[in-house]
Amino acid sequence: MSTIPEVTLNNGIRMPQLGFGVYKVPEEETQEVVTAALEAGYRSIDTAALYRNEEGTGRAVAASGIPRDELFVTTKLWNTDHGYDTALRAFDTSLAKLGLEYVDLYLIHWPLPARDLYVETWRALERILSEGRARAVGVSNFQPEHLRRLTEETGTVPAVNQIELHPRLPQRELRETDAELGIVTEAWSPLGRGNGVLEEASVTSIAQKHGRTPAQVVLRWHLQLGNVVIPKSVTPSRIRENLGVTGFELDDGDMAALAELETGTRVGPHPDTLN
Structure with a gap:
């Protein structure tokens, strides 16, 4: 089994650079799928309240027999739960569904700038962090102005910013802001599935050159940029394949050829338009 590289978050916590995402995995399949990922060698699992599969994720973790301190579990606060007290209650619910005493990373899923509650919500995450119920706290889909405001108004810098990021949307400016502030960039939809990245001639030729799959090439691109990645699959062979990036x-x-794939095309919504 290949060794998964790690990154160090701004509070000293170590996080696997390659994890496993469970977005759109049905709850009834989640335990089996996460179990397959853990057996393949993943030690970082990314879920969210929105995904409605925290319970299945927790069952797989509990049944795995892997010591808790060898696992890294992430979940996220959904948009309906912004606000200080509401966020605290939502976290309690997520922790109960996971069946865990703590999570390794808790994220605000979207900033919802028009509602303007993300700073208040962040203060709830500060409390959760101070109580030791999350080892690190961060955000998802936050833009540079959102990150700077959080940092300036609270003094607590997010450990992670999880954003849509793939060769079509490399997010240079946002990655530079993250790096400037000491925030680790984590990519969701890292393979840009559905927008043709894996079928691009440059990707397939690089894959052939290295004796790897197109997905492995794109995941390797992320790692060399310093991104944390969380590819998702329900297919055991692909779950194992996505680990083959060392x-x-x-x-x-190769990196220059992949840089030419940038179009600015998104798979998901723009953070400024989701409210």
Whole structure:
């Protein structure tokens, strides 16, 4: 089994750079799918209140026999639960569904700028962090102005910003802001499935050159940029395949070819328009 590289968050916590996402995995399939991921070698699992599969994720973790301190579990606060007291209650619910005493990372799923509650919500996450019920707290889909406001008004810098990021949407400005503030960038939809990235001639030729799959090439691109990635699959063979991103390296020409795939096309909504 290949060794998964790690990144160090701004509070000293270590996080696997390659994790497993369960977005759109039906609750009734989640335990089986997460179990397959853990057996394949993943140690980081990413879920959310929105996904409605925290319970299945928790059951897989409990049944795995893997020591809790060897796992990294992330969940997220949904949009209907912004606000200080509401966020605290929502976290309690997520923790109960997971059946855990703490999570390793808790994220605000979207900033919802028009509602203007994300700073108040962040103060709830500060409390959760101070109580030790989350080892780290962060955000998802936050833009540079949202990140700066959180940092300036609360003094607590998010550990992670999980954003849509793939070769079509490399998010240079946002990654630079994250790096400037000491925030780790985590990519959701890292393979850009559905927008043709894996079928691009440059991707398939690089894959052939290295004896890897197109998905492995794109995941390797992320790792070399310093991104944390959480590919999702329900297919055991693909779950294992996505771990095969060590033991080879993309050269400057490969990275330049992948950079040319940028179109600015999103799979999901723009954070400024979701409210």
